[in-house]
Amino acid sequence: MAKLTGDEIATHNSKSSCWVIVHRKAYDVTEFLPEHPGGPAIILKYAGKDATTAFEPIHPPDTLDKYLPKDKHLGDVDMSGVEKVEEEIDDEERARLERVERMPGLDECFNLLDFESVAKRVMKGQAWAYYSSAADDEITMRENRNAFQKIWFRPRVLVDVGTIDTSTTMLGSKVSIPFYVTATALGKLGHPEGEVLLTKGAKRHNVVQMIPTLASCSFDEIMDAAEGDQVQWLQLYVNKDREITRKIVQHAEKRGCKGLFITVDAPQLGRREKDMRSKFSDVGSNVQNKGGDNVDRSQGAARAISSFIDPSLSWKDIPWFLSITKMPIILKGVQRVEDVLRAIDVGVHGVVLSNHGGRQLDTARSGIEVLAEVMPVLRAQGLDKAIEIYIDGGVRRATDIIKALCLGATGVGIGRPFLYAMSAYGLAGVDRAMQLLKDEMEMNMRLIGAARVEDLQPSMVDARGLISHGHILPVPSDMRGFAVYDGLAGPMEKAP
Numbered sequence: 001m002a003k004l005t006g007d008e009i010a011t012h013n014s015k016s017s018c019w020v021i022v023h024r025k026a027y028d029v030t031e032f033l034p035e036h037p038g039g040p041a042i043i044l045k046y047a048g049k050d051a052t053t054a055f056e057p058i059h060p061p062d063t064l065d066k067y068l069p070k071d072k073h074l075g076d077v078d079m080s081g082v083e084k085v086e087e088e089i090d091d092e093e094r095a096r097l098e099r100v101e102r103m104p105g106l107d108e109c110f111n112l113l114d115f116e117s118v119a120k121r122v123m124k125g126q127a128w129a130y131y132s133s134a135a136d137d138e139i140t141m142r143e144n145r146n147a148f149q150k151i152w153f154r155p156r157v158l159v160d161v162g163t164i165d166t167s168t169t170m171l172g173s174k175v176s177i178p179f180y181v182t183a184t185a186l187g188k189l190g191h192p193e194g195e196v197l198l199t200k201g202a203k204r205h206n207v208v209q210m211i212p213t214l215a216s217c218s219f220d221e222i223m224d225a226a227e228g229d230q231v232q233w234l235q236l237y238v239n240k241d242r243e244i245t246r247k248i249v250q251h252a253e254k255r256g257c258k259g260l261f262i263t264v265d266a267p268q269l270g271r272r273e274k275d276m277r278s279k280f281s282d283v284g285s286n287v288q289n290k291g292g293d294n295v296d297r298s299q300g301a302a303r304a305i306s307s308f309i310d311p312s313l314s315w316k317d318i319p320w321f322l323s324i325t326k327m328p329i330i331l332k333g334v335q336r337v338e339d340v341l342r343a344i345d346v347g348v349h350g351v352v353l354s355n356h357g358g359r360q361l362d363t364a365r366s367g368i369e370v371l372a373e374v375m376p377v378l379r380a381q382g383l384d385k386a387i388e389i390y391i392d393g394g395v396r397r398a399t400d401i402i403k404a405l406c407l408g409a410t411g412v413g414i415g416r417p418f419l420y421a422m423s424a425y426g427l428a429g430v431d432r433a434m435q436l437l438k439d440e441m442e443m444n445m446r447l448i449g450a451a452r453v454e455d456l457q458p459s460m461v462d463a464r465g466l467i468s469h470g471h472i473l474p475v476p477s478d479m480r481g482f483a484v485y486d487g488l489a490g491p492m493e494k495a496p
Ligand SMILES: Cc1cc2c(cc1C)[n+](S(=O)(=O)[O-])c1c(=O)[nH]c(=O)nc-1n2C[C@H](O)[C@H](O)[C@H](O)COP(=O)(O)O
Pocket: 130, 131, 132, 144, 182, 183, 184, 185, 212, 213, 214, 235, 263, 269, 302, 332, 354, 355, 356, 357, 358, 359, 392, 393, 394, 395, 413, 414, 415, 416, 417
């Protein structure tokens, strides 16, 4: 079959007939326009042209194979006469690299928060907004950090800590340190290579990577980037179409995933206003305009790209999941002891005590606080070894990891810091971030008087502050509420 020419494709450049090129093949997306989660305008911007560089940061490569009917796949394109639109995205990437040049060198980063500070200055606005944002007034995101500072150590002395072993076992896999890279969506927003950089960093440090459903890279790309017996888990948003979910789960098991983490705290994605604001000011994305299509855009793009998630998911579905896979099943986003007990009853293998990094229900409690509630109840019922308990949210120091393990967690998930390290310095950033945590872990275990992970005990921490200090919060200075309630305030100037 003769290849299509650029001139032929260029004539299909409107709502009534819209062809685009992706990876040197042409596609008729005319009928798909009103269904596109990001709105029709972003596609129409590339109607009749090569959309590859705009397509790649947001979509796994197999998206068109999965979601566009085969008769809309028009075949190969002779790229010689095709209009190039690459510069625009490249300009953005070039601008990011120029900003990185002006930042301190990687060896100036001494802790995970340093990466956040650099990332904020180098990432494009839409990426920073998506990664850094949390729900509503972002109180829970701040509490995730504050909570660790309410827990104090009770170190042991005169313990032989000549050799420190930070290794442990998670879901039957031996890992070098009790943290994993948790699932965070849209990795290519921060760095053009996306989640495969996290895969490579995790390999270097024998750390587990949890692969997100909403990754920019395809699932197979991320699995292919793993080496040897590298351990990866799958994070799952359950689709309203259970057949799609079954295929995803069984494919992941066949590819060698060692755990299925079902996200249970996001029947709908939260309202992240920084993301909403930046996402919709973006040139060409008309998601806020009422362009006659049918996807709910009033709550921002994060929610729009996740319209497939099934809000009716409930405890009665768990037996089905246990029947379709042999992978250990963990519920990610559990937030009270009653649900941990129920998880044990239904036969899952673990829970992640998590509030989704504060991105879901604002003023939900931190994972570490819920852990302090859960473990004494499980111990009292002889259930503290019945399942594996993880936490995530606000982990930025090895002392946070140690506090969680002292209270009874098997391990912790870390999200934003590795996104920021990747977005600022690529694979080298991820590598350094993990090494810094490992160094901190070794030192702090030595100082608390624990040579191995199993030596970490509840008696080594005083967690009463989690209860006695409650949720008193320093009111953040950037809270817009100040001006709104102050009758004397002048008209609200436009947000910067
Ligand atoms: C920062 C971030 C977190 C996301 C995340 C995307 C970003 C940018 N996304 S989201 O778009 O839908 O919200 C996911 C996701 O795909 N699936 C999920 O289970 N958790 C998601 N999470 C939550 C994540 O797995 C951890 O619970 C959270 O990041 C832990 O908090 P820290 O970032 O403070 O470590």
